[in-house]
Amino acid sequence: MSWLNSHIQNLNEKQAITDEFGSFSYGQLHQQILQYKSFLDHSIDDCQVVAILSDYNFYSVALFLALLEKKAVIVPIVSAKSEEIERRLNVVTPHAIIRLDKNQLEIDLNSNIELHTMVKSLVVSKQSGLVIFSSGSTGEPKAMIHNLDSLVNSYHGKKIKNFNMLVFLMFDHIGGLNTLLNTFAMGARIILPANRNPEYIAGLIEKYQVHILPASPTFLNMMLMEKVQDKHNLKSLKMITYGTESMPESLLLKLKVAFPRTKLLQTFGTSETGISRTFSRSSTSLEMKLDDPNTQYKIIEGELWLKSKTQVMGYLNASMESFTEDGWFKTGDLVEELPDGYLKIKGRSKEVINVGGEKVSPSEVESIVLEVEGVSDCTAYGAKNSITGQMVAIQVVLEGVIDKKEARALIRKHCKQKLNNYKVPAKFEFVEKTKFSDRFKKKRGI
Numbered sequence: 001m002s003w004l005n006s007h008i009q010n011l012n013e014k015q016a017i018t019d020e021f022g023s024f025s026y027g028q029l030h031q032q033i034l035q036y037k038s039f040l041d042h043s044i045d046d047c048q049v050v051a052i053l054s055d056y057n058f059y060s061v062a063l064f065l066a067l068l069e070k071k072a073v074i075v076p077i078v079s080a081k082s083e084e085i086e087r088r089l090n091v092v093t094p095h096a097i098i099r100l101d102k103n104q105l106e107i108d109l110n111s112n113i114e115l116h117t118m119v120k121s122l123v124v125s126k127q128s129g130l131v132i133f134s135s136g137s138t139g140e141p142k143a144m145i146h147n148l149d150s151l152v153n154s155y156h157g158k159k160i161k162n163f164n165m166l167v168f169l170m171f172d173h174i175g176g177l178n179t180l181l182n183t184f185a186m187g188a189r190i191i192l193p194a195n196r197n198p199e200y201i202a203g204l205i206e207k208y209q210v211h212i213l214p215a216s217p218t219f220l221n222m223m224l225m226e227k228v229q230d231k232h233n234l235k236s237l238k239m240i241t242y243g244t245e246s247m248p249e250s251l252l253l254k255l256k257v258a259f260p261r262t263k264l265l266q267t268f269g270t271s272e273t274g275i276s277r278t279f280s281r282s283s284t285s286l287e288m289k290l291d292d293p294n295t296q297y298k299i300i301e302g303e304l305w306l307k308s309k310t311q312v313m314g315y316l317n318a319s320m321e322s323f324t325e326d327g328w329f330k331t332g333d334l335v336e337e338l339p340d341g342y343l344k345i346k347g348r349s350k351e352v353i354n355v356g357g358e359k360v361s362p363s364e365v366e367s368i369v370l371e372v373e374g375v376s377d378c379t380a381y382g383a384k385n386s387i388t389g390q391m392v393a394i395q396v397v398l399e400g401v402i403d404k405k406e407a408r409a410l411i412r413k414h415c416k417q418k419l420n421n422y423k424v425p426a427k428f429e430f431v432e433k434t435k436f437s438d439r440f441k442k443k444r445g446i
Contacts, residue, residue, distance in 0.1 A: 019192040036066035054100035073129035143316040158185035178275040202228035243267035248367035274310040353382035381444035393427035
């Protein structure tokens with residue numbers, strides 16, 4: 001038995017998971033793991049590649065941990081889109097596909113398997129693996145393979161703590177898996193939402209006295225737009241962690257006003273290197289330190305490079321050009337390093353707007369635009385310009401009934417007071433809501 005499942009067994013009566021099916025103790029989780037393990041032993045050999053098609057709930061977590069015991073290479077796929085599921089299965093070609101309906105397993109076996117070299121190395125060495133896919137925001141999603149044993153072992157030895165954490169991202173995302181493993185290692189309780197509606201999430205925080213909420217800036221702004229803090233008692237929140245995309249500074253300040261007693265912590269990680277331990281200078285500062293014994297970093301020409309003990313073995317469907325020969329991962333995140341060692345993330349290099357050779361960070365523009373009264377959300381991006389190559393464009397969500405012509409004039413006036421001329425939005429589009437991915441990251445562009 002793995003140390004994690006042994007640890008879960010020892011926690012016994014402590015509350016482990018609350019989801020749409022109810023509340024479950026660690027003892028119940030252990031029993032469900034054993035039940036699935038017994039069933040799987042009659043259906044699937046050890047050290048197989050197994051895809052899980054399921055949302056995130058008590059039963060899928062138990063199945064995941066049962067497959068960990070069988071040293072499987074696990075491919076979690078959380079999607080309702082048949083074409084997306086098919087594409088991902090074609091990349092990995094699993095030995096078995098498990099569809100989970102509540103607590104019932106349906107298994108399809110596949111005998112015509114051709115394993116990727118890296119997958120085969122895990123199978124032959126009888127080590128568990130994990131395949132997760134990138135969000136695919138800039139092209140075809142990359143299939144990344146992790147050594148799951150190494151990933152799980154990195155959480156060993158955590159101190160037992162009592163808190164309730166809401167898991168926002170799912171276990172097909174490195175951030176969601178980090179939250180799950182970290183919480184279990186500390187013997188705490190996780191709340192798994194049935195959907196990601198801000199009003200519903202706020203209701204769960206109030207009902208289950210959630211202490212920690214990990215979320216993206218986009219989702220946190222959606223909560224502010226719906227004024228959930230005025231409709232629900234959210235005083236239980238001790239900490240809100242934010243990551244996965246750049247946080248506009250003005251939004252951070254609005255969040256601190258809305259949640260004055262809550263600590264705001266910037267997290268950082270990549271699917272390729274895992275989640276690194278960080279701490280923020282303060283709840284109103286975007287400056288943070290990477291302080292993790294498992295992670296090294298350096299800054300090359302303004303770009304953050306990482307090397308970690310839990311980084312991926314490689315990609316199954318893409319080149320390794322983002323890795324150096326000596327193992328450094330080029331994150332694509334542009335950062336500023338301050339004299340005292342703090343870092344400030346400026347944005348993604350692929351999202352930088354190039355206006356006649358001048359570089360513009362979308363989050364900087366968004367932060368200023370969000371200061372304008374009547375603007376509830378916005379997304380800055382680069383639009384084509386025949387003279388400068390690109391110009392700053394912005395999609396704006398207005399609060400209430402506001403004249404768009406007047407709003408445009410107010411935004412431009414405010415931006416001219418705060419930004420260099422080349423950073424001032426030249427193209428406007430007023431929209432009903434912000435476009436975002438299923439992981440609540442802004443989609444930039446038309």
